[in-house]
Amino acid sequence: MEFQEMLGKRRAINFFDPNRDVDEATLRKAFEEGANAPSSFNLQPWKVIVLRDPVRKAALRKLASNQPKVTEAPVVLMILADRDGWKEGNETWKKRFETGFKPDQREWFAATTKTLYGGSPEASQAFATKNAGLFAMSFMYAASDLGLQTHPMDGFDHEGVRKEFNIPDNYWIPMLIAVGYAKPGLEILPKAWRQSYDDMVIKTY
Numbered sequence: 001m002e003f004q005e006m007l008g009k010r011r012a013i014n015f016f017d018p019n020r021d022v023d024e025a026t027l028r029k030a031f032e033e034g035a036n037a038p039s040s041f042n043l044q045p046w047k048v049i050v051l052r053d054p055v056r057k058a059a060l061r062k063l064a065s066n067q068p069k070v071t072e073a074p075v076v077l078m079i080l081a082d083r084d085g086w087k088e089g090n091e092t093w094k095k096r097f098e099t100g101f102k103p104d105q106r107e108w109f110a111a112t113t114k115t116l117y118g119g120s121p122e123a124s125q126a127f128a129t130k131n132a133g134l135f136a137m138s139f140m141y142a143a144s145d146l147g148l149q150t151h152p153m154d155g156f157d158h159e160g161v162r163k164e165f166n167i168p169d170n171y172w173i174p175m176l177i178a179v180g181y182a183k184p185g186l187e188i189l190p191k192a193w194r195q196s197y198d199d200m201v202i203k204t205y
């Protein structure tokens, strides 16, 4: 699909076809294409919990304002933003370091990532959230290109979800994403208002 076309076609789909599954190969492809997203130092501080099990999806729906798409979509993703993703001991950090740097750069890399992202809880939170958000967006475009529909959601009880799914404290949950195919016959309304260039730019120098 042309990128221009996809920008218009990607929509937050409210009603999914519960009878049409997402095959594993297509889902994997969307993940791996989505992982082309940029991230701070390419640290990729995100992980994902994939829900296909109807019982687990029903438990999640209860904590997500009872949104029908949580159980209708064949797949629901919990995007996890890793607030520890800048730390030297972190597994993804290590992989990133080993595949991109020389051993004698370790001290410099550890100190730099700590200075930038470990200075305060807010800095770690911002680091995790912005990068996981970029992955989520990139995933949604990759999914659209593969013919899937998605729906991002932050209407859920964050701490309730953390408890129900035993999510460790280092992860914050920026959003859930329902993934599947639109319910047949679903009327998709035109895209809602978007800011123009002039709306968005508050100052030029």
Ligand SMILES: Cc1cc2nc3c(=O)[nH]c(=O)nc-3n(C[C@H](O)[C@H](O)[C@H](O)COP(=O)(O)O)c2cc1C
Pocket: 010, 011, 012, 013, 067, 152, 153, 154, 155, 156, 174, 175, 191, 192
């Ligand atoms: C981070 C995020 C959280 C959202 N949470 C919800 C949600 O919980 N429930 C919902 O119905 N829509 C949710 N939306 C969908 C937005 O309402 C939707 O993306 C927006 O209206 C623009 O429509 P479009 O995505 O079809 O272009 C969310 C979108 C984002 C990006």
